[in-house]
Amino acid sequence: MDWNKLAKNVIEGYELSKEEAKEILFSKDEEILSLVNAAYEIRRHYYGKKVKLNLIINAKSGLCPEDCGYCAQSIKAKTEIDRYTLISKQTIVEGAKEAKKNKIGTYCIVMSGRRPTNNEVDTVISAVEEIKNEVDQIKICACMGLVTEEQAVRLKTAGVDRFNHNINTSANHHTNITTTHDYDDRVNTIENVKKAGISPCSGVICGMGETEDDIVEMAFALKDLDADSIPVNFLHPIKGTKLEDLDDLTPLKCLKILALFRFVNPTKEIRISGGREFNLRSLQNLGLFIANSIFVGDYLTTDGQAAKEDYQLIQDLGFEIEDNPFEVESQNFATTH
Template sequence: MNNPLLEKVTAGRPLSETEALTILQARGAALTSILAGAHYLREQAFGNRIELCSIINAKSGRCAENCSFCAQSAHHRTTAPVYPLKSEDELVAGALAAAAASSHCYGIVTSGTTIRPGPELDRILAALRRIRQETPIEPSASLGLLDEPTAQALAAAGCVTYHHNLETARSFFPQVCTTHDYEQDVETVRVAKRAGMKVCCGGIFGLGESLEQRVELAMTLRDLAVDSVPLNFLNPVAGTPLEGSKLLTPLDCVRIIALFRYLLPTTRIAVCGGREHNLREFQSWIFMAGASGTMVGNYLTTTGRNAETDLQMFDDAEVQVHAC
């Protein structure tokens, strides 16, 4: 089947916004062709190999930011757990468990705008050093907005990847968060890159953004040349402003994944939060749509699928897990 978008991408020419939008609008046979192209692009870049990632909710709740989707925001009334930073041993134990589950990357995630120099950062740095020494896994950190000294300290401690999502398009961001500016998030990505870390940066879909704004986010991430992109789909949380939002359809999720694969043909793309609720029986389609990995285990405040079910899905999809 003729696929001019695939031909253009394989020729090394980036798609325009108008061309990218057609991916999100594809239906029927046109969508089948789009997915076949996305599958081809994934296999060209990664073969049948996928990478898994895991996270630990290292510090939960009481976040000063007012992100409309977030269960941990102090601005919302949710039942999300609230606790201080976990101990160094707990952070390292999480890495050992993630490595045992075949994860390639393990993220230490803290709630709040940022982590300032002091005991908390020192504990995280000590845990990162131990994880590099005691496990084969690549450690990652997601500590909010980042300054140059902190970024350099993280890199020196062995943090391979810094994770910081833009969440949505710049044009839609004021509808999602008003407690900090979008440019602060963009600058955090740049700071992490300057410190020599890889950057994992993506967003969450189903917040009320338009198709055009989904393309806008993808274009921004392409311009920033991030190393990996986590794609999340809203799982509405009671007590947040978005608690009544409708889930995306499985094929909406599939089209979003394909969009990112066409715009970022050689970038790692992982499907993360919300896949169980939004994709439902279509979860194995993420690889046909171009994803080169997924998150396993639990998320920050919600539970994921059991490992056996995911491992069976990987076998059924004939993809091979690349462990650390």
């Protein structure tokens, strides 16, 4: 496969078939630099040198009734993590202010649990309203589980810019990962937030025993959902979870997965998310030639690398931190529509 020619075609509007996408995953390791370079041409066309920074605040930890096999916060997991109810409004607001000081473009308010109570929604709404009044040019992403259309409308009215709810895996593989909710529950949540006018964020976790066909299906499912932001997580197996013994990924496979998502969803924000440090290891720099977004700091229950290392990585690669996420997104929209 001539990856650069394929990238040029994609930039000109060509849409990959599933068979072509699968070829990316089965490409030879010796082709990795050619593949990364081709994916970079697509990334550069839509995002230039910009890197978007995201920060998570774990607003409610553990206490989750779902049985997701990868998650340390599941009630089924035998893990030693912090478990607490929803933090205070003021703590959420102060976190946003600190995020802005550190050039964070999107501040992610994440809650564990199947779905939020109305009181929890009230607290988040109150915090978001204050953040929007006091912090300039920062996007707010809420991740609160299964929300209703009514709750989504209220979050939109308060100023929530984006809502995250990952499909996590393919429809075919879903029951191998969790049985307490359906794949369609996740899709319906994304549709609810889209109806409310909130930008949809939905991604995946790779390395959970899925096949290459499953990974291709994930990429195309997110294309069909028209997710604006696609976090690509790589399983970081946690002791005490159902998937604690899985370790199927290599840095080169992770790069191929990222390239697949870039080729299939060329105009979208592709974010290297959980498991970045654990799985990409010394090849994190190559990942940023494909993705245009990363998380800075710690994840929900696993540690990220020191923020200064991420800033140094971006500088060393000659990239630039995205100062105004709203302006860049507007430019991309004008370019691609």
